[in-house]
Amino acid sequence: MNLKPASQLTLYGLNDDFNELASLYNKKKLPNKILLSGNKGIGKCTLAYHLINFILSNDEEFPYDEKNFTINENNKSFKLTINNVNPNFNLIDVASDKKFIDISQIRNLILNLNKSSLNKKPRFVLIDNIEYLNKNSINSLLKFLEEPNDNIYFLLIHNNKRILSTLKSRCLNFKIHLTNSQSAEVLNCILKKKILNNINNELIDYYFTPGKILELINFSNDYEIELENLTLKNFLRILIEKNYYKKNNIGKALLFDLIESFLQKKEFHIQSNLFEYFITKINDVKKFNLDDEIIINEFHEKVLNE
Numbered sequence: 001m002n003l004k005p006a007s008q009l010t011l012y013g014l015n016d017d018f019n020e021l022a023s024l025y026n027k028k029k030l031p032n033k034i035l036l037s038g039n040k041g042i043g044k045c046t047l048a049y050h051l052i053n054f055i056l057s058n059d060e061e062f063p064y065d066e067k068n069f070t071i072n073e074n075n076k077s078f079k080l081t082i083n084n085v086n087p088n089f090n091l092i093d094v095a096s097d098k099k100f101i102d103i104s105q106i107r108n109l110i111l112n113l114n115k116s117s118l119n120k121k122p123r124f125v126l127i128d129n130i131e132y133l134n135k136n137s138i139n140s141l142l143k144f145l146e147e148p149n150d151n152i153y154f155l156l157i158h159n160n161k162r163i164l165s166t167l168k169s170r171c172l173n174f175k176i177h178l179t180n181s182q183s184a185e186v187l188n189c190i191l192k193k194k195i196l197n198n199i200n201n202e203l204i205d206y207y208f209t210p211g212k213i214l215e216l217i218n219f220s221n222d223y224e225i226e227l228e229n230l231t232l233k234n235f236l237r238i239l240i241e242k243n244y245y246k247k248n249n250i251g252k253a254l255l256f257d258l259i260e261s262f263l264q265k266k267e268f269h270i271q272s273n274l275f276e277y278f279i280t281k282i283n284d285v286k287k288f289n290l291d292d293e294i295i296i297n298e299f300h301e302k303v304l305n306e
Contacts, residue, residue: 005045013186031172038176041211131161
């Protein structure tokens with residue numbers, strides 16, 4: 001199931017957020033450096049693509065449908081964006097073979113933005129997963145953000161992870177949030193069926209945004225895992241004991257997300273002095289690209305099999 005933000009023609013659940021940003025643009029008050037903050041998978045990047053299409057398609061054939069919050073697939077700007085050839089749009093994200101957004105990506109971006117525009121339309125820079133900007137790339141970006149060229153807008157996707165205060169202070173922070181019921185409705189609209197009836201409530205309670213639940217569903221389908229009667233603890237056992245987390249990067253990310261969710265459960269947090277220990281270890285593994293097998297096996301032994 002391919003649900004990449006760039007290809008999502010309809011925006012669900014974040015209509016009020018879109019209207020607020022669109023209204024600011026129409027009033028010529030839209031900040032040129034925006035931080036869209038919220039949990040991973042909540043729809044921030046999809047919101048950004050819709051706002052960008054709303055602005056770029058304004059004077060084009062098949063413009064953005066504000067009433068139904070829909071991008072027209074025949075729109076010129078959408079076609080250029082989806083094919084990565086839109087001169088008014090730049091996407092920065094972690095390359096598939098990299099751990100971080102490196103300085104060469106930012107330098108190439110700045111070189112591109114310093115060139116004369118091919119038209120009078122605004123230019124947009126969408127930086128996804130900004131927590132993966134390394135120190136050098138952040139410093140390079142900060143210099144440009146201080147005095148960006150005219151008519152350039154930066155939309156930074158912040159997944160509620162720790163980022164440098166110097167980067168955060170240069171942007172206007174828009175906090176994006178969905179309740180559990182709103183997330184369920186978004187999923188029902190996207191999947192066109194009530195899929196959540198087939199997932200244990202404990203998994204939903206501790207792993208609940210539309211994008212993350214979709215990853216969970218796709219992963220469980222790939223490995224024929226029944227989620228209806230599966231507790232969070234038992235699901236973690238399956239991922240580790242059957243080595244499913246080793247199959248691909250999604251499986252490993254899924255495992256660490258679920259471990260963190262399990263550690264944050266109130267009864268575990270209060271009763272166990274291992275909480276801070278494992279959270280620190282997991283953060284170190286992610287930050288410094290350390291060997292993860294030791295911490296996974298230790299978690300399995302000391303927590304899951306206690």
